[in-house]
Each structure stands twice: as structure tokens, then as C-alpha cells.
Amino acid sequence: MTIYFYHSRDSYACFSNFSPHGFMLDDLYWPTSEHYFQAQKFIGTSHLEQIRLVKTPKDAAKMGRQRTRPLRSDWEQVKDDIMRKAVLCKFSTHADIREMLISTGDEEIVENSPIDYYWGCGGDGSGKNMLGIILMEVREILRVQ
Ligand SMILES: Nc1nc(O)c(N)c(N[C@@H]2O[C@H](COP(=O)(O)O)[C@@H](O)[C@H]2O)n1
Numbered sequence: 001m002t003i004y005f006y007h008s009r010d011s012y013a014c015f016s017n018f019s020p021h022g023f024m025l026d027d028l029y030w031p032t033s034e035h036y037f038q039a040q041k042f043i044g045t046s047h048l049e050q051i052r053l054v055k056t057p058k059d060a061a062k063m064g065r066q067r068t069r070p071l072r073s074d075w076e077q078v079k080d081d082i083m084r085k086a087v088l089c090k091f092s093t094h095a096d097i098r099e100m101l102i103s104t105g106d107e108e109i110v111e112n113s114p115i116d117y118y119w120g121c122g123g124d125g126s127g128k129n130m131l132g133i134i135l136m137e138v139r140e141i142l143r144v145q
Pocket residue numbers: 017018034037061064065111113115116119120131
């Protein structure tokens with residue numbers, strides 16, 4: 001049975017990058033994996049810290065998507081690895097959600113976003129579902145640890 005997540009009310013809401021599960025990474029505390037992911041778009045600039053310190057993941061996403069900020073030139077090449085790093089750190093940090101992820105066994109995990117055709121499956125299900133794929137990769141890593 002495919003596991004879908006997206007909204008904060010979903011059973012598997014903790015799989016979203018917007019879930020309130022903070023962690024230490026690169027010697028800094030990040031309130032959510034969304035904060036970490038969005039801030040990495042501006043590594044080496046003051047925008048990274050501005051995004052890290054905003055209150056909500058929604059605000060972090062909004063700031064990260066503002067094209068008035070200087071997006072790093074290699075973003076398209078590095079964004080999947082940055083997402084892997086953030087998601088692995090999040091689930092390594094919190095035992096409760098790690099167990100929840102592992103408990104999904106070999107089921108397919110899908111970010112059921114109606115608008116995101118890269119990280120999610122998109123409105124018609126044809127999206128790449130990269131976040132779901134990364135969650136399944138992380139599940140495999142954590143299962144054998
Ligand atoms: N809650 C939510 N709203 C959206 O509008 C979304 N696109 C997503 N998907 C998440 O967005 C993050 C990446 O966004 P960008 O690549 O910076 O546009 C990532 O966390 C997706 O899971 N979620």
C-alpha cells in the first residue's frame with residue numbers, strides 16, 4: 001500500500017520537511033529540514049543565517065524561493081545530495097520518526113503534492129517524487145544500521 005504524505009494532518013506528516021523535527025548539522029541547529037534545505041541555496045552568504053533563524057518552515061520556503069536572493073550557481077547539481085543529507089540527519093536524530101519510517105517496510109512513499117512535480121508526485125501523479133525516493137533511500141540506510 002503506497003504511503004502518501006503532504007499535509008500536517010496526514011498520518012505520516014513527519015515525513016514532510018515542514019515537520020517540527022530539528023537537528024544539528026554543519027555545526028548549526030536547524031528547526032526543520034526545510035530550513036536547512038532552503039538555506040543551502042545561499043551558502044557562503046548572510047541569507048543562509050537569515051533563513052535558518054525564521055520561525056516557520058513556510059517562511060523558510062518562501063525566502064528560499066525568492067529569486068531576488070543570489071541562488072548558488074551549482075544548485076541544480078547539488079540539491080538532491082543536500083536533501084539526502086538533511087533527511088538522513090533528521091531521521092537519525094529522532095528515534096520516534098526513525099522507527100515510523102522503518103516501520104513502512106518496503107512500501108512506496110510518495111509526497112502527495114498537487115503542485116510540486118520534482119519533489120512530489122504533482123497533481124496528476126506523474127511527478128518525479130524525489131523526496132519520496134530519498135525517504136526510501138534513507139529508510140534503507142537506517143534499517144541496516
Ligand atoms: N508544503 C509544500 N508546499 C509547496 O509549495 C511545495 N513545493 C512543497 N514541497 C517541498 O518544497 C521543498 C522544495 O521546494 P523548492 O525546490 O525550493 O521549490 C521540498 O521540501 C519539497 O518537499 N511542500
